[in-house]
Amino acid sequence: xxxxxxxxxxxxxxxxxxxxxxxxxxxxxxxxxxxxxxxxxxxxxxxxxxxxxxxxxxxxxxxxxxxxxxxxxxxxxxxxxxxxxxxxxxxxxxxxxxxxxxxxxxxxxxxxxxxxxxxxxxxxxxxxxxxxxxxxxxxxxxxxxxxxxxxxxxxxxxxxxxxxxxxxxxxxxxxxxxxxxxxxxxxxxxxxxxxxxxxxxxxxxxxxxxxxxxxxxxxxxxxxxx
Numbered sequence: 289x290x291x292x293x294x295x296x297x298x299x300x301x302x303x304x305x306x307x308x309x310x311x312x313x314x315x316x317x318x319x320x321x322x323x324x325x326x327x328x329x330x331x332x333x334x335x336x337x338x339x340x341x342x343x344x345x346x347x348x349x350x351x352x353x354x355x356x357x358x359x360x361x362x363x364x365x366x367x368x369x370x371x372x373x374x375x376x377x378x379x380x381x382x383x384x385x386x387x388x389x390x391x392x393x394x395x396x397x398x399x400x401x402x403x404x405x406x407x408x409x410x411x412x413x414x415x416x417x418x419x420x421x422x423x424x425x426x427x428x429x430x431x432x433x434x435x436x437x438x439x440x441x442x443x444x445x446x447x448x449x450x451x452x453x454x455x456x457x458x459x460x461x462x463x464x465x466x467x468x469x470x471x472x473x474x475x476x477x478x479x480x481x482x483x484x485x486x487x488x489x490x491x492x493x494x495x496x497x498x499x500x501x502x503x504x505x506x507x508x509x510x511x512x513x514x
Contacts, residue, residue, distance in 0.1 A: 292447040296455065298358040299440060303459055306351040306435075313342035333419075340423040348431045352439065360443040363434070368489030377492070380483060384476040384496050388504040391472060392512055420505045429497035436460040436477070437484040437493055445485075453481040476500055 289297075317338045321331055355361075372380075436456050444452035457477035464473045480493040 292451070295360075295444055295447060298355070298360060299444070299455060299459065301358065302351050302354045302360075303463075305354045306347050307463075309350045310339075310343050310347035313346050314339045317342060337419040337423065340419065340428065344423065344427055344431055348435060351435055355439050355443070360439060362439075362442045364438040364442050364484055364488060364490050366490045366494070368487035368491050370487045370489075372483070372487060372492060380479050380492075381496055381499055384479050384500050385503055387472045387475050388500065388508065391468070392508050396512060417506070421502070424505050425498055425502040429494055429501055432460070432463075433480065433484075433490045433494045433497055436463075437480055438490050441481055441484055449485055453478065453485070456481055472504070 318335060321335055321338070324331075436459060440459060441452050441456040444455055457474070460477040460480075461470045461473045464470045476497070480497060483493045483496065484490060
């Protein structure tokens with residue numbers, strides 16, 4: 289088997305461990321919560337926050353550990369080696385936000401025509417605001433950039449930047465779970481990977497990722513719902 293094939297198998301193995309640990313952890317959490325006296329919104333709230341914490345605190349370290357055990361020890365540092373112009377930043381952020389903006393525009397148009405209810409299509413809830421900001425808009429972008437661009441992209445680069453970008457972006461997309469989120473992740477994933485390649489660092493990708501998540505989870509849903 290070629291070195292490229294072996295590297296791909298290592299990535300798949302690490303992703304399987306990441307997904308399995310996250311799934312088992314979430315299921316255990318659900319089991320424990322169902323046995324508690326909590327009901328309704330509190331139960332949903334704790335499960336949502338708990339599931340994100342399981343991914344960040346347990347599944348992510350497992351991924352890092354597996355990649356190191358498999359010899360994938362290279363990682364981009366957060367601090368960039370090369371700068372980008374303000375124009376480049378603006379363009380990259382705009383392109384990263386474009387899929388999310390298009391989706392919400394479609395939802396608003398369909399809502400205006402009575403085809404669907406915008407409020408039912410948007411998962412934003414006031415009760416989850418703190419968790420969405422802290423976990424979904426800050427910590428999750430940091431860990432995902434380290435995972436998909438810092439480790440995965442960096443260790444696949446010896447087999448070609450194009451190959452590394454495609455595989456790391458594909459894994460990033462699959463990691464988003466449902467079809468809608470997967471479609472929304474394609475363009476940002478490519479841009480984040482390209483940014484890491486251009487700057488040889490993760491700082492800008494993390495910043496873009498935070499902006500996209502904050503816009504998609506907080507700002508645009510609030511505008512649509514209100």
